[in-house]
Amino acid sequence: MKxxxxxxxxxxxxxxxxxxxxxxxxxxxxxFPFWQDxxxxxxxxxxxxxxxxxxxxxAVGTMCALALRMRQGKTLRWGWPQAAGLVYFALVxxxxxxxxxxxxxxxxxxxxxxxxxxxxxxxxxQLCYGAIFxxxxxxxVNLRWLLTGMADALLVSCAVTALQYAGVNVLGLFPENTGIxxxxxFQGLIGNIDMVTGxxxxxxxxxxxxxxxxxxxxxxxxxxGGVLLILCMQVQSGLIMLxxxxxxxxxxxxxxxxxxxxxxxxxxLILLLVSVRLLLGLPWLDGTAQLTFPHxxxxxxxxxxxxxxxxxxxxxxxxxxxxxKALRRRWIALIAALVLLAGLALAAFAPIPPGNGLWxxxxxxxxxxxxxxxxxxxxxxxxTLEMSRExxxxxxxxxxxxxAMDDYMARTGQSLTQHFDNPHNLxxxxxxxxxxPAMLIFIGLLALALITALRRLGRxxxxxxxxxxxxxxxxxxxxxxxxxxxxPMFYAMLGMLTAQCALPPTRKE
Numbered sequence: 001m002k003x004x005x006x007x008x009x010x011x012x013x014x015x016x017x018x019x020x021x022x023x024x025x026x027x028x029x030x031x032f033p034f035w036q037d038x039x040x041x042x043x044x045x046x047x048x049x050x051x052x053x054x055x056x057x058x059a060v061g062t063m064c065a066l067a068l069r070m071r072q073g074k075t076l077r078w079g080w081p082q083a084a085g086l087v088y089f090a091l092v093x094x095x096x097x098x099x100x101x102x103x104x105x106x107x108x109x110x111x112x113x114x115x116x117x118x119x120x121x122x123x124x125x126q127l128c129y130g131a132i133f134x135x136x137x138x139x140x141v142n143l144r145w146l147l148t149g150m151a152d153a154l155l156v157s158c159a160v161t162a163l164q165y166a167g168v169n170v171l172g173l174f175p176e177n178t179g180i181x182x183x184x185x186f187q188g189l190i191g192n193i194d195m196v197t198g199x200x201x202x203x204x205x206x207x208x209x210x211x212x213x214x215x216x217x218x219x220x221x222x223x224x225g226g227v228l229l230i231l232c233m234q235v236q237s238g239l240i241m242l243x244x245x246x247x248x249x250x251x252x253x254x255x256x257x258x259x260x261x262x263x264x265x266x267x268x269l270i271l272l273l274v275s276v277r278l279l280l281g282l283p284w285l286d287g288t289a290q291l292t293f294p295h296x297x298x299x300x301x302x303x304x305x306x307x308x309x310x311x312x313x314x315x316x317x318x319x320x321x322x323x324x325k326a327l328r329r330r331w332i333a334l335i336a337a338l339v340l341l342a343g344l345a346l347a348a349f350a351p352i353p354p355g356n357g358l359w360x361x362x363x364x365x366x367x368x369x370x371x372x373x374x375x376x377x378x379x380x381x382x383x384t385l386e387m388s389r390e391x392x393x394x395x396x397x398x399x400x401x402x403x404a405m406d407d408y409m410a411r412t413g414q415s416l417t418q419h420f421d422n423p424h425n426l427x428x429x430x431x432x433x434x435x436x437p438a439m440l441i442f443i444g445l446l447a448l449a450l451i452t453a454l455r456r457l458g459r460x461x462x463x464x465x466x467x468x469x470x471x472x473x474x475x476x477x478x479x480x481x482x483x484x485x486x487x488p489m490f491y492a493m494l495g496m497l498t499a500q501c502a503l504p505p506t507r508k509e
Contacts, residue, residue, distance in 0.1 A: 015068070016068060017065040017066070017068045017069050017072075017139045018139060018140055018141065018142060019142065020061050020062075020064055020065040020068070020139070021061065021062070021065050021136065021138070021139040021140070021141050021499075022141040022142040022145050022146060023061060024057070024058045024061045024062065024135070024136065024141075024492075025136065025141045025146045025149075025492065025496055026145065026146060026149040027054055027057060027058065028054065028058070028132070028136075028488060028489055028492035029146060029149060029150045029153065029202075029203070029489055029492065029493070030149035030150060030152065030153040031054070031153075032047075032050060032051070032054060032488060032489055033153050033157060033189055033190060033199060033489075034153065034156075034189055035047060035050035035054075036050075036171075036173070036189060038171055038172050038173065039172065039173060039175060040173050040174060040175065040183075040186045040191055041175050043173075043190075043191045043485070044119060044120060044191070044483065044484065044485060045120070047484050047485045048120045048125065048484045051125075051128060051484050051488045052128065054488075055128050055131060055132060055488075058131075058132065058135050058136070059131065059135060061135075062135040062136075062138060062139075065138070065139050066138065066139075069139070079448075079452075079498065079501075079502045080448050080452075081137065081445055081448045081449045081452070081498045081502075082134060082137055082498065084441055084444050084445035084448055085130060085133050085134060085137075085445055086130075086134075087441050088130075088438060088441040088442050088445055089126065089127060089129075089130035091394075091434060091435065091437055091438040091441060092123065092126045092127075092130075092398060092434050092438060093123060093126075093127070094394055095113075095394040095395045095396075095397050095398060095433065095434040095435055095438065096113040096114065096122075096123040096397055096398050098394050099113065099391065099394050099395050099396050099397030099398075099400065099433075099434075099435075100390075100391045100394075100395070100396050100397070100404070101113070101396040101397045101400040101403060101404050102397045102400075104397075104400060104403055112397070112398075112399060112400050112403070113397035113398050113399070113400060114398075116398070116399040117399050117400070117401075117402050117403070117421060118402070118421055119399065119421070119422075119481075119483050119484070120399075120483075120484050121398060121399040121482060121483065121484070122398045122399045123398045125484055126398055128488070129487060129488065129491045130491075132488055132491045132492050132495065133491040133492075133494055133495040133498075134495065135495065136491070136492045136493075136494075136495025136496050136498075136499065137494075137495035137496070137498040137499045137502070138495075138499060139499055140496075140499050140500055141496055141499070141500075143210070143462055143465060143466070143500075144214075146496075147206060147207060147210045147216075147219055147465060148216075148218065148219075150203050150206060150207060150222075151207055151218050151219050151221075151222035151223075152218075152222070153203075154200070154203045154204075154207070154222045154223075154225060154226050155221070155222045155225055156189075157188045157189050157190070157196075157199075157229075158188075158222075158225035158226065158228070158229055160188055160189055161187050161188045161229060161232075164179075164180045164187060164188075165180060165232075165282070165291055166291065167179070167180070167181075173186070173189075174186070180284065181283060181284060184282075184284035184285070187229075187233065188229070190485055190486065191485055192485075193233045193235050194235060194237070194480050194481075195483060195485045195486050196229070196233065196235075197230065197233065197235045197237055197238035197241075197476055197480070198473060198476060198477070198480060198485075198486035198487075198490075199485075199486050199489065200226045200229055200230055200238065201237075201238060201241045201472040201473045201475070201476040202469045202470075202472065202473050202486075202489055202490060202493055203222075203223075203226055203469070204223050204226035204227060204230070204242070204245075204472065205241075205245045205465075205468035205469050205471065205472035206465040206466065206468060206469035206472075206493075207219045207220075207222050207223035207226070207465070208223045208245065208246075208249065208266060208468070209249070209464045209465040209467075209468045209469075210464075210465045211223060211262060211266065212249060212252075212253070212259050212262045212263050212266065213259070213461055213464060213465070215262055220266070220269075223266075224269055224270070224273060227242065227270055227273055228273050228276065228277065230242055231273060231274065231277040232277060232280070232282065234285060236357055236374075236479065237475075237476040237477075237478070237479035237480055238476060240475060240476070240479075241472050241475040241476040244471075244472075244475050245468055245471065245472050245475070246266075246267065246270070247336075247339070248468065248471070249263050249266070249468075250263060250267070251332055251335070251336055252464075254326075254327045254331075254332050254335065255326055255327060255329070255332055256326065257323035257324055257325060257326055258323060260315075260319045260323045260324070261315045261316065261319035261320040261323060262315075263315075264311055264312070264314065264315030264319050265311075265312055265315045265316065267308075267311055268307075268308040268309065268310075268311035268312035268315060269308065269312065270308070271304040271305065271307050271308030271311065272304070272305050272308040272309070274304040274305075274308075275301055275302055275303075275304045275305035275308070276305075278301040278304070279293055279294040279295055279297055279301055280292075280293050280294075280295060281293065281295025281296070344365065347361050347362055347365060348362055348365040348366065350362075357374070360373040360374060364378075371416065372417075374479070375418070376416050376417065376418050376420075377424050377425075377479060379416050380405075380416060380420045380423050380424060381423060381424075381425060381428060383405065383408065383409065383414060383416070384401075384405070384423040384425075384428045384431070384432050385428070385431075386408070386412075387404060387405060387408040387432065388428075388431050388432050388436070390408075391404075391432075391435065392435060392436050393435050393436070393437065394434065394435040394437075394438075395430075395431070395432055395433045395434040395435040395438065396432060396433055397433060397434075398433050398434065399433065400433060401420075401421060401422050401423065401429065401432050401433055402420075402421035402422075404432070405420060405432075422481040422482075423481075424479060424480060424481055425477075425478055425479065425480075425481075426474070426477040426478070426480070426481065426482060427439055427442070427443065427478075429481060429482060430442050446470075446474065446494075449470065449494060449497055449498050449501070450467065450470065450471065452498075452501045452502075453466070453467040453470075453497055453500070453501050454467070455501075456500070456501045460500075462500065463497065463500050463501060466493060466496055466497040466500055467497060469493050469497075470490070470493055470494055470497055473490050473493070
């Protein structure tokens with residue numbers, strides 16, 4: 001019998017459900033960040049078109065993967081997260097039919113609930129999100145290739161941003177007579193820094209977790225590039241996400257001694273980057289005439305680097321050889337509670353000068369809440385909760401918040417200095433646009449996925465990068481909004497997390 005050619009053998013190995021869905025995952029987490037048409041001025045429209053095209057590709061790939069599964073005699077496995085997802089998007093569709101602002105049309109005459117207001121977040125886009133989630137939740141992916149693709153994409157995005165900092169208009173993204181000096185809010189390949197923060201909140205936690213587990217240098221370098229980008233953008237939601245994810249990694253390392261030395265090394269390197277950022281003078285944030293390094297050097301700015309060097313040395317010399325024993329869960333829970341209580345006590349009673357985020361947090365802890373806190377996020381959250389009482393069942397309809405809130409403030413005689421077209425909170429946006437039942441089901445969907453992943457983590461650590469990626473995105477999502485620049489990647493990641501937890505592994509990862 002004639003032996004099979006090596007090319008045919010390799011093709012048969014690649015033509016499997018796992019590899020097909022890995023390719024789809026790479027399409028979303030590696031290819032989608034690069035999709036743009038060469039200008040920030042209409043990048044949202046470009047990403048929206050790209051989402052539609054890549055969803056069509058994903059649908060074809062998913063059907064092929066399912067056909068291969070049936071040929072292998074494997075049945076389709078659905079779980080509670082997929083069921084919750086179907087119910088949630090069905091409620092979104094109902095809000096588009098029966099919401100209180102469903103008959104509103106934009107300047108172009110198109111219904112807002114179908115096409116969206118300014119951000120393309122209408123029913124059509126919402127259903128695309130649901131299709132992405134369901135497609136990616138059906139078959140596991142190979143995380144090594146997925147994380148490698150994410151690392152490459154993030155490194156390129158960081159390189160583009162670095163060139164922009166140096167005054168180079170890469171790909172002509174800045175329109176004529178604009179640039180990083182005039183519009184620093186736009187950076188990299190995603191657009192606005194709030195959206196870039198959403199992207200790195202998916203990529204950086206996944207890559208950090210992947211490095212802590214497997215020690216791949218590419219993942220570490222890319223994650224550090226993303227961390228430096230977070231530090232340079234100084235978006236508070238990104239900084240909160242970074243601190244929270246690092247805290248979770250430390251808690252996990254207390255439970256898993258084998259992860260301790262890489263976790264310590266990662267923390268040490270991040271402390272070095274903190275010093276780099278403190279010494280880097282950015283004209284649009286630090287008031288320097290040009291990009292300078294070092295800027296106003298002092299021993300205080302070098303202190304994080306010194307602490308990082310000590311931590312790196314201890315991790316390499318001590319923790320790598322003698323990681324110690326695993327702590328019990330109750331001790332880890334006690335440590336986490338004590339750290340959180342100490343942090344809250346410090347924020348509540350430490351002498352903090354007024355005018356920054358920590359001072360606002362201190363005022364909130366003392367019950368002195370003002371609408372202006374958090375760039376008026378507190379104000380728009382309060383108004384959103386008030387307005388939502390009038391449309392509690394099915395909301396105002398997808399992406400109608402702008403018009404409903406303007407109407408509500410006019411009727412109640414309230415105002416904010418900024419004009420909000422969304423409440424800058426993922427959950428409150430669902431409450432306002434789609435109603436309380438939709439928000440509860442949305443929270444249930446996320447809770448099912450995360451709790452299932454935590455249970456799976458004990459016997460399958462491959463779930464960790466996806467779990468931290470979804471967690472990181474949701475943490476920053478408490479202060480930002482859904483948009484087709486980033487949200488398709490989140491639903492793809494959520495779908496892969498669901499598949500990772502629902503199906504047994506098909507190969508050693």
